[in-house]
Amino acid sequence: xxxxxxxxxVSLAISLIIASVVIFGVVEVAPGDPASYxxxxxxxxxxxxxxxxxxxxxxxxxxxxxAWVCGMVTGDFGISYTYRASVGGMIGDRLWIxxxxxxxxxxxxxxxxxxxxxxxxxxxxxPGDVVVMGATQLGVAVPNFWxxxxxxxxxxxxxxxxxxxxxxxxxKGLFAGMKALTLPAVALALPQAAILTRVMRxxxxxxxxxxxxxxxxxxxxxxxxAIWRHGLRNALIPVLTIVxxxxxxxxxxxxxxxxxxxxxxxxxxxxxxxxxxxxxxVESVVMLLVFAVIFVNFLVDLAYAxxxxxxxxxx
Amino acid sequence: MKWRSLLIGGLLSATFLLAAxxxxxxxxxxxxxxxxxxxxxxxxxxxWLGTDHFGRDILSMIMVGARTSIAVAxxxxxxxxxxxxPLGLAAAAQSGGVLDExxxxxxxxxxxxxxxxxxxxITAVFGAGAVNAIIAIGIFNIPVFARLTRGxxxxxxxxxxxxxxxxxxxxRARISLEHxxxxxxxxxxxxxxxxxxxxxxxxxxxxxxxxxxxxxVPSWGRMLADAQTMVALAPHVALMPGLAxxxxxxxxxxLGDGFRDWLDPRLRVVRT
Numbered sequence: 001x002x003x004x005x006x007x008x009x010v011s012l013a014i015s016l017i018i019a020s021v022v023i024f025g026v027v028e029v030a031p032g033d034p035a036s037y038x039x040x041x042x043x044x045x046x047x048x049x050x051x052x053x054x055x056x057x058x059x060x061x062x063x064x065x066x067a068w069v070c071g072m073v074t075g076d077f078g079i080s081y082t083y084r085a086s087v088g089g090m091i092g093d094r095l096w097i098x099x100x101x102x103x104x105x106x107x108x109x110x111x112x113x114x115x116x117x118x119x120x121x122x123x124x125x126x127p128g129d130v131v132v133m134g135a136t137q138l139g140v141a142v143p144n145f146w147x148x149x150x151x152x153x154x155x156x157x158x159x160x161x162x163x164x165x166x167x168x169x170x171x172k173g174l175f176a177g178m179k180a181l182t183l184p185a186v187a188l189a190l191p192q193a194a195i196l197t198r199v200m201r202x203x204x205x206x207x208x209x210x211x212x213x214x215x216x217x218x219x220x221x222x223x224x225x226a227i228w229r230h231g232l233r234n235a236l237i238p239v240l241t242i243v244x245x246x247x248x249x250x251x252x253x254x255x256x257x258x259x260x261x262x263x264x265x266x267x268x269x270x271x272x273x274x275x276x277x278x279x280x281x282v283e284s285v286v287m288l289l290v291f292a293v294i295f296v297n298f299l300v301d302l303a304y305a306x307x308x309x310x311x312x313x314x315x
Numbered sequence: 316m317k318w319r320s321l322l323i324g325g326l327l328s329a330t331f332l333l334a335a336x337x338x339x340x341x342x343x344x345x346x347x348x349x350x351x352x353x354x355x356x357x358x359x360x361x362x363w364l365g366t367d368h369f370g371r372d373i374l375s376m377i378m379v380g381a382r383t384s385i386a387v388a389x390x391x392x393x394x395x396x397x398x399x400x401p402l403g404l405a406a407a408a409q410s411g412g413v414l415d416e417x418x419x420x421x422x423x424x425x426x427x428x429x430x431x432x433x434x435x436x437i438t439a440v441f442g443a444g445a446v447n448a449i450i451a452i453g454i455f456n457i458p459v460f461a462r463l464t465r466g467x468x469x470x471x472x473x474x475x476x477x478x479x480x481x482x483x484x485x486x487r488a489r490i491s492l493e494h495x496x497x498x499x500x501x502x503x504x505x506x507x508x509x510x511x512x513x514x515x516x517x518x519x520x521x522x523x524x525x526x527x528x529x530x531x532v533p534s535w536g537r538m539l540a541d542a543q544t545m546v547a548l549a550p551h552v553a554l555m556p557g558l559a560x561x562x563x564x565x566x567x568x569x570l571g572d573g574f575r576d577w578l579d580p581r582l583r584v585v586r587t
Contacts, residue, residue, distance in 0.1 A: 015427055023436065030440040141512070141564035143519050146539055146557035149546055157547045252429035256520055260543070271524065274439040286436045293429045 004305050012298045019290045024065050027283045037277050038081050055081070072287065082278040090269060091285060097167060097265035098258070101181050101188070102250040108189035109196055109246060116193070117200025117239075122227070124205060132197065139194025144253060148187035148260040155183060165262035184261045188253055192246050199242045203235040210234070237308055244300030248293035321573025327566025331559075335381035344372035346379050346533060357551055365551045368541065373552065377559045380533040383445065384563070387527070388514030390449045392507050395456020400503065402457070403464025404495060408487040410469060419465070422458035430455040431520065438526035445528040452517045456510050463506050467499040501578040505571050512567035519560050535560050 035051040052058050056067060071078055077087035120132040156164040162183050168176045207213060208231065216226040255267030262268075266285055273281035344362070349369045356366040364373040406418040434451035441447050468491070471477060480490050521527040522536030530537070535556045542553035 015424055018424060019428065026436060026440055137568065138561070138565065141561050141568060143516050143523075143557070143560050143564075145520065145523050146553075146560065149539065149543060149553050150557070153546050153550055153553070248429050249431075252431045255431065255435065256524055259524055270435065270439075274435075279440070282436065282439055286432055289429055289432045294427050297427055 324569025399460025
């Protein structure tokens with residue numbers, strides 16, 4: 001297990017290094033100089049030069065790359081070009097919306113998908129299965145931001161159960177905050193739940209055909225008992241991967257959903273930064289999201305190995 | 316009943332393809348003429364799907380927008396196949412070699428990236444527009460096809476007919492092209508259809524946040540973005556383009572399922 005974990009840590013480190021180089025490189029070739037952009041077209045050349053020095057833009061690429069990476073490791077994400085505020089602080093504030101939103105959506109997606117997948121698999125080929133599968137077919141075809149708009153139309157504008165957008169802040173209480181995140185979380189979760197349901201179903205169906213399941217039935221367990229005692233644990237492996245992948249998708253997908261609901265999360269921050277060409281903010285948020293995705297995948301790999309000893313030796 | 320997916324999916328996809336093609340010659344109304352007096356009209360006989368906030372005919376906009384969606388998604392799939400398939404074939408032909416290792420690790424890496432975030436980064440840095448959206452979506456199609464091709468090709472390389480070709484003196488590159496590629500083509504068609512539908516969704520998402528095709532080119536995502544502030548006043552403005560996306564994506568997914576059942580009879584039994 002330790003060897004396996006070490007191997008995974010090394011590949012995690014390599015992925016992160018390559019990711020940081022790619023992101024830095026892409027932003028580096030972006031046209032336009034942040035300093036002249038901040039000061040406007042009428043700025044004096046020496047003012048621009050002074051600002052460039054202040055922002056560290058006069059250093060070589062390598063120095064700036066190293067400074068950026070070292071800064072991030074120590075939690076210093078640099079200073080926003082537009083707001084002159086610490087990028088780390090800005091991200092920290094926004095994370096308190098984006099992260100709970102992603103977790104909320106992930107919880108909803110799992111709560112819906114597990115029973116739905118289990119149900120469809122146990123009713124395979126019967127009307128119940130056909131209905132669930134039809135619903136998932138529709139679920140994967142719906143763009144979540146459009147679904148979000150329809151939710152607003154129904155539950156906020158027509159029924160007035162929820163606000164149409166905005167966020168009251170966590171200081172208004174947990175309930176108010178969760179309420180504001182409910183429609184966005186549902187919008188994010190349902191299309192993901194459709195995918196997860198399909199994976200859960202097909203994974204269970206694969207397991208049902210295995211020899212050990214027949215053995216379980218042969219020793220006198222009912223189909224239901226066999227699924228609960230032997231099938232579920234084995235069927236969970238592919239499901240676990242998808243749950244891991246979905247977390248990252250939800251965190252990233254939240255960027256667009258936040259636009260629909262005017263939530264002041266990471267998505268708003270990124271789009272504001274894009275329009276203001278505040279590339280250091282874009283760079284840092286993107287790196288943070290990529291880090292989150294790669295790190296979650298790493299955790300999923302470890303969780304795999306914990307659930308399934310066979311994977312440790314294979315790696 | 317056996318061909319249900321193929322039939323429904325094919326009909327839906329064909330409808331949108333034909334509507335997009337037709338829009339080059341004819342649309343019910345001109346999409347560039349603004350008619351403020353007739354704005355936000357609900358569906359009527361002259362405007363089947365109603366009009367938007369500038370009084371433009373929504374059906375005509377959807378037809379022209381289908382061009383953008385289809386073009387972006389199709390070229391993105393083309394990039395993915397054009398680069399991914401040769402990479403996958405090469406990796407399988409040199410299985411276990413340095414090239415295979417590099418290609419496989421590269422695939423893992425691209426897969427690990429959140430595609431939407433990178434697409435946003437690319438369009439943010441190089442400017443919003445259809446071409447950059449195509450590149451951003453296309454890049455993430457490459458590993459999908461590379462992995463699929465490599466996996467399928469690896470199992471083919473162990474088969475007797477490949478051995479026969481090698482005994483006959485054919486080189487690895489020639490075998491890849493003449494024997495492996497035709498045998499993975501079925502899989503590629505199925506995956507291509509799925510990626511096509513994902514591309515439609517991705518394009519809609521990017522243009523919804525303003526990073527896709529720029530005005531005045533109509534696109535489904537931007538129609539939805541424009542409709543957002545008017546959803547209470549005129550729900551149909553938000554409803555129609557969304558339904559277009561859902562039906563197109565649903566059609567392509569069903570078509571993909573149908574292709575798979577048709578091309579691979581073994582899977583048909585499992586799916587009953």
